[in-house]
Amino acid sequence: MAAPKVTSSATELDAAEREFVETMDALQEYLQLQARLQDQLKKGLMNLARAKYSMGPIGQAQYDMEMQASVRVAIKSGDENGGSSGGGGGAVEGANAPCSGTRYSFEIRKSPNAATARRPSPPPAAAAATMDRAKAAAEATPAAAAAVAEARGSKNVADEVAAADSVVRLSDLDLLDDDDGSGEDGGLSGEGGKEEEDEKELKVANEFLRRMRLLLGSDGGDGGGDGGSEGGDVAEVEWIRRVRRGGRNGGGGSDPLHWFGVLVPPALKDAQSGFSAALETCLLLANTAQRMGPLYHATSSAGAAEEGAAT
Amino acid sequence: MYGFEMMSYNIKDGFLEAIVRGHRSGLLTVADYNNLSQCETLDDIKMNLTSTDYGAYLANEASPIYTANIVEKCTLKLVNDWNYMRSQADETLAAFMDYCTYGHMIDNVVLIVTGTLHERDVQELLDKCHPLGMFDSIATLAVAQNMRELYRLVLVDTPLAPYFSENLTHEDLDEMNIEIMRNTLYKAYLDDFASFCQKLGGTTAEIMGDMLAFETDRRALNITLNSIGTELTREDRKKLYSNFGLLYPHGHNELAIAEDFDQIRSAMEKVPAYSGIFSKLGYGESQMLDKLLYEEEVKKCVDCFEQQFHYSVFYAYMKLREQEIRNIMWISECVAQDQKGRISDGIVYIF
Numbered sequence: 275m276a277a278p279k280v281t282s283s284a285t286e287l288d289a290a291e292r293e294f295v296e297t298m299d300a301l302q303e304y305l306q307l308q309a310r311l312q313d314q315l316k317k318g319l320m321n322l323a324r325a326k327y328s329m330g331p332i333g334q335a336q337y338d339m340e341m342q343a344s345v346r347v348a349i350k351s352g353d354e355n356g357g358s359s360g361g362g363g364g365a366v367e368g369a370n371a372p373c374s375g376t377r378y379s380f381e382i383r384k385s386p387n388a389a390t391a392r393r394p395s396p397p398p399a400a401a402a403a404t405m406d407r408a409k410a411a412a413e414a415t416p417a418a419a420a421a422v423a424e425a426r427g428s429k430n431v432a433d434e435v436a437a438a439d440s441v442v443r444l445s446d447l448d449l450l451d452d453d454d455g456s457g458e459d460g461g462l463s464g465e466g467g468k469e470e471e472d473e474k475e476l477k478v479a480n481e482f483l484r485r486m487r488l489l490l491g492s493d494g495g496d497g498g499g500d501g502g503s504e505g506g507d508v509a510e511v512e513w514i515r516r517v518r519r520g521g522r523n524g525g526g527g528s529d530p531l532h533w534f535g536v537l538v539p540p541a542l543k544d545a546q547s548g549f550s551a552a553l554e555t556c557l558l559l560a561n562t563a564q565r566m567g568p569l570y571h572a573t574s575s576a577g578a579a580e581e582g583a584a585t
Numbered sequence: 586m587y588g589f590e591m592m593s594y595n596i597k598d599g600f601l602e603a604i605v606r607g608h609r610s611g612l613l614t615v616a617d618y619n620n621l622s623q624c625e626t627l628d629d630i631k632m633n634l635t636s637t638d639y640g641a642y643l644a645n646e647a648s649p650i651y652t653a654n655i656v657e658k659c660t661l662k663l664v665n666d667w668n669y670m671r672s673q674a675d676e677t678l679a680a681f682m683d684y685c686t687y688g689h690m691i692d693n694v695v696l697i698v699t700g701t702l703h704e705r706d707v708q709e710l711l712d713k714c715h716p717l718g719m720f721d722s723i724a725t726l727a728v729a730q731n732m733r734e735l736y737r738l739v740l741v742d743t744p745l746a747p748y749f750s751e752n753l754t755h756e757d758l759d760e761m762n763i764e765i766m767r768n769t770l771y772k773a774y775l776d777d778f779a780s781f782c783q784k785l786g787g788t789t790a791e792i793m794g795d796m797l798a799f800e801t802d803r804r805a806l807n808i809t810l811n812s813i814g815t816e817l818t819r820e821d822r823k824k825l826y827s828n829f830g831l832l833y834p835h836g837h838n839e840l841a842i843a844e845d846f847d848q849i850r851s852a853m854e855k856v857p858a859y860s861g862i863f864s865k866l867g868y869g870e871s872q873m874l875d876k877l878l879y880e881e882e883v884k885k886c887v888d889c890f891e892q893q894f895h896y897s898v899f900y901a902y903m904k905l906r907e908q909e910i911r912n913i914m915w916i917s918e919c920v921a922q923d924q925k926g927r928i929s930d931g932i933v934y935i936f
Contacts, residue, residue, distance in 0.1 A: 316922070316924065319922050320922065320924060320927060323915065323918035323919070323922065323931075324872070324875075324931070326914065326918070327875060327911060327914070327915055327931055328807075328875050330692075331653065331656060331914075333653065333713075335700065335705070335709060335710065335713045336699070336700070336703070337703065337705075338703040338704070339703055339704040339705055340703070340704055479738070482728065482734065482738050485728050486725065486728045528760070532760045533699075533703060533760075535699075535760070535763075535764055535767075536760050536761050536763075536764035536815055536816075536817065537764055537768070537807075537808060537811035537812050537815065537817070538811060539807075539810075539811055539875075540810065540811070541872070543814075
């Protein structure tokens with residue numbers, strides 16, 4: 275059997291060797307990062323167990339149903355043709371590699387901790403995401419400045435909507451507060467006539483009963499009931515929930531650690547920071563895998579081509 | 586009066602003291618813990634526990650079994666034992682046993698209010714409540730919007746009513762206020778429990794006084810440790826400390842201004858009873874503190890069984906069972922996470 279003929283030139287061989295060395299470096303880094311991730315996860319889970327030991331059982335029952343992501347991943351894709359999204363193409367080393375398929379780079383973006391960004395949740399979140407992508411696009415292609423301006427404009431609109439909503443909610447809250455305020459103060463401070471106190475207490479109690487009925491009704495009333503009144507009831511329940519939410523400090527931007535209480539054991543805080551670090555390690559792993567992936571395919575496809583030439 | 590309890594205690598409470606001593610002898614021993622530590626999987630743990638007092642509760646659990654299931658079934662045993670004794674308890678003992686469960690009641694109230702704040706379903710929250718702390722109107726907590734409503738519309742008919750003070754705020758229930766409410770209620774509860782025990786007199790007063798003093802000091806220490814780095818102000822922190830205990834009042838003044846673990850340590854070491862605990866900790870290290878405090882508590886509880894004709898054995902039994910459940914939880918977590926080397930970091934041996 276004859277040895278395979280060497281058809282590539284010296285420079286091509288050099289380039290292939292360089293790529294091979296880079297792949298090996300990336301592979302080593304990948305394995306180190308994997309070991310680091312394993313370590314971080316182990317520590318995090320152990321801290322979680324320790325926190326359970328100190329404060330009793332903790333679990334998914336304490337999650338906030340209105341939770342929002344505090345960390346997002348921005349994905350920049352790098353086509354060798356500098357494709358439509360175009361973002362971050364220069365950042366990807368594989369732009370001049372003879373590889374197929376797009377390569378991505380992953381970056382962490384921490385969401386701003388602002389109450390205005392919270393409600394109404396879908397539009398600002400969508401606007402933020404599009405802003406990220408638009409920003410990524412604009413980094414590489416200056417001509418897309420218009421797109422960025424548009425995204426910024428849409429974020430302003432979302433802000434205004436959120437501000438308007440919070441104003442509406444504040445006034446609702448005032449209304450309810452007035453009812454409660456006069457009722458409660460009249461009841462406890464002992465001022466005013468006895469009949470006035472009784473009336474106000476009655477009012478408060480009736481308000482409470484109405485709320486209870488609504489909540490119980492909305493929970494059980496999926497199957498039937500009149501359309502009109504049920505629609506009205508559901509709207510009122512929504513109003514109650516909105517009012518209650520409106521009174522919370524700051525809202526959704528708060529630290530998820532506080533779902534478990536404010537005075538949490540130090541082990542739980544350690545677990546939180548451990549898992550955040552693990553998240554960053556995951557991102558690094560993904561980026562390193564990207565560096566490895568296409569080169570791995572290139573070497574394997576080049577090997578197959580040579581074998582094909584030999585036979 | 587000391588000594589005369591022997592003459593009258595058994596008339597009403599003799600049977601139940603015998604029952605609780607029987608339960609106490611069924612607590613896991615060092616040999617049992619060694620067997621559990623050598624398990625490789627959670628199913629092995631379940632198998633080992635079926636030969637103990639927990640047998641009937643875990644035998645029918647289907648695999649795969651999780652740590653949370655094991656803990657739940659073991660807690661069920663404590664609840665059943667407790668309810669059996671409580672249903673047969675005569676007047677004074679019944680009041681005492683109820684006092685022992687008010688702590689769980691406070692935890693349940695906080696659980697429901699916090700869960701409602703996070704828009705969770707009330708039924709789901711009720712399932713997570715501790716069975717020993719349930720009361721009839723607990724589900725209606727979900728509708729209250731501030732502390733005043735919470736008190737006037739729901740809690741006024743519960744045993745927790747006296748623990749709310751008159752100066753209730755209008756403020757909406759957010760996470761910080763709920764935490765402050767929890768600790769304020771607990772403070773009032775411990776003060777009340779301590780004075781109730783003093784009124785009972787005799788051995789009960791002496792032993793319970795000691796155990797409750799330790800409990801309140803431990804809570805003060807944990808509040809201080811956990812509030813480092815949070816928004817809780819020094820004045821608020823001071824208001825959460827109880828009005829009795831070895832740290833009252835001078836230790837509390839020092840703890841209130843402590844800002845890191847070493848300052849806490851220097852405040853605690855001034856009390857001779859706690860300097861022994863802190864001397865076992867390395868400088869700057871705080872992970873083992875929980876275990877050391879639990880060890881101290883277990884020691885007091887075990888000593889409590891040395892004397893007869895008093896009610897503290899019931900309180901001690903509850904604490905020892907809870908510690909045992911905590912041990913089992915720790916072993917299960919270590920086995921599940923494949924970190925058996927850490928098992929000894931968390932077990933507190935009872936005998």
